[in-house]
Amino acid sequence: MKHIDICLLLEGTYPYVRGGVSSWVHQLITGLPHYKFYLVFIGGSKAFYGKQHYELPDNVVGLEEHYLMDRDGILSPRARRGKKQAFSMWQAILSRFSNSEQSLSADQLDILIQQLGHDNGLSYDDFLYSERSWQVLVDLYFSQSANQSFVDYFWTFRNIYSPLFTLAKIARQLPKATMFHSISTGYAGFLGALAKQSQKVPFLLTEHGIYTKERTIDLTQASWIKDRHSALDTSIHKKMELTRQTWISFFQQLGRTAYDQANDIIALYDGNRQRQIKDGAPVEKTGIIVNGINMQRFAQAYQQRNTSPPKVVGLIGRVVPIKDIKTFIRTIRVAINQQPDLQGWIIGPTEEDPNYVKECELLINSLDLKQHVKFLGMQNVAEILPKLGACMLTSISEAQPLVLLEAMAAGIPCIATDVGACKEIVEGMNDQDQQLGRCGYIINIADPNQASQALLTLLSDDEHWQQMSENGYQRVKKYYQEATMYQRYQSLYQEYLSWQE
Incomplete structure (x- = not known):
């Protein structure tokens, strides 16, 4: 090595x-x-x-x-007692996992590394099939969730803690x-x-x-976690289903x-x-x-940008629920009422969640948008940015999206939800940065009406669009x-x- x-x-x-x-x-x-x-x-x-x-x-x-x-291979269930000392350790670890206000100690991590998955410690077979493991699980069930389905609790317990055995093995090797x-x-x-x-x-x-x-x-x-509430419980403040909370x-x-x-x-x-x-x-x-980002990569795109905004808005990102592609699609539906030639391009990989992609395609069809919304798949971002009038993110969660910085480096104004660092990227992170001026608009999550209004405002004023283009370019150049x-x-x-x- x-x-x-x-x-x-x-x-x-x-x-x-x-x-x-x-x-x-x-x-x-x-x-x-x-x-x-x-x-x-x-x-x-x-x-x-x-x-x-x-x-x-x-x-x-x-x-x-x-x-x-x-898991490698199929284990054969057989009756086994389980080591008392190993399960005393395991109960202490589980107790700490039940208290997310206090982290596992260094000593407990050492014990996990040394004992989890070892035949002379707590083997995976013992975790699955031993009498002591069953007793630990039953005790936890009655102390934490006796009002819930035991079957649900059993499989939740198995699924949650099984990966720890793999992680301990990886750490050792x-x-x-x-x-x-x-x-x-x-x-x-x-x-x-x-x-x-x-x-x-x-x-x-x-x-x-x-x-x-x-x-x-x-x-x-x-959706794979089924909320199991009593039919007699009509409270609108139902407690989160225990499986989710666990x-x-x-x-x-x-x-x-x-x-x-x-x-x-x-x-x-x-x-x-x-x-x-x-x-x-x-x-x-x-x-x-x-x-x-490497601004040189987008130098040609910046030079190729239009003097007036193309009537094209692009969402560059993975086609997954957290990006809320459906709100982007609905935004186009609202906007074309005033801008009939508007195009919405979805630019990014589609293989991660095929079911969600299908849902988005069905939404496009139901809203009669097949001529207006296109899935373009993976593209060379530097080549496609000059073709856009705006870069839009409708995500429900982000950190500090590189795609906004890339769009700004190419001189393309941005519209993004108020998540993560989007607002400080578009409007400035401090007083000095804010003096450069905004380079687009910040919108609420899941609000196609507000998103479409921001888009129409941006694309309808050439001078305003050009100023936002320059503001974004200068911000990336100075801070990113x-x-x-x-x-x-x-x-x-x-x-x-x-x-x-």
Whole structure:
């Protein structure tokens, strides 16, 4: 195995998913070619992912992949007692997971690494089939959720805690690295905490979106969790179904433990930094490194921009629910009442959630928009931006979208929901930045009427459009250059790497 400077821990992103965080990871690796990176990819099931979408740079010295929902082979159930000491340890760990206000301690992480999945500790067979495991589960059920379905509780318990066995095994087998860098909390962040304890090396945590917040959104909307309320309960303030809350609490604990173990915790903007602190990140560990882009890549696009806005609005992003493509489609439906020749282009990968893509296609058909809304798939962003009059994001959650910075570098005004750093990108992050002027409009989530009004206002005034075009270009040039981002990460990396010299 070649020397590893930085081991990157990646959950559900690079190199198997395109855009967003994956683009940033590729940018970071290629921008710091003097460091040797090793990649650990964590996914749900291998069936969810296809081929690699990125050619790995020369300074990537290895890649391993793990799928938390896939188990090797089929275990044969048989009666077993289970080790008393191992299950005493397990009960203590579960008690801490039930209390998301307190992270797992370093000693508890060491115990997980040493015992979880080991035959002389708590084996996976014992977790699934032993008498002591059953008793632990039953005791937890009666103490936490006796009014819920036991069958639901049983499978929730199994599904939540099974991945910990895989994570402990990964931590034991990771190659030696000078430092670990996770690009989220969640499973990857928890693995970072385990890896730090296993190898006694620094652990850096970067969050783009706030993982716990995004999983909470996903779980709140998840249709696979059935809300089981009594037919006699007519209260409009029903408590969140326990299965949802149990999953949310689990991810909160993963996040809190990652925050506790990380040496530094990086956010993309202050709003997310404040959310990290609220979720348990120690203030003194937190910091901000904004995204940056290579403006030279968009120099030709900037020169090719129109003097008046094309009647085309583009949404550049993955076609997934969190991007709320349906609101974008409805926005076009409202806007063409006043601008009949308007086109809406959806530019980005469609393979991640085929069911959602189908729903969007059905919505387009039902609103009679087949001549106005097009799925263009993956495109060269620098080539397509000059064809747009506006770049729109209708997301219900974002961090600091690179696509807005790229549009601004090409001189294309932006319309975005008031999520993540979108407002400070469009309007300015501080008094000095705000003096440059806005480069578009901020809109409410899921409001096609407001979105369409902003779009029509933007496209109807050439002089106003040109001014916003220039404002955005100057903002990126002054505050969002990728060289600054590289410099900040190089400084952090160098500090950690010097610990081993």
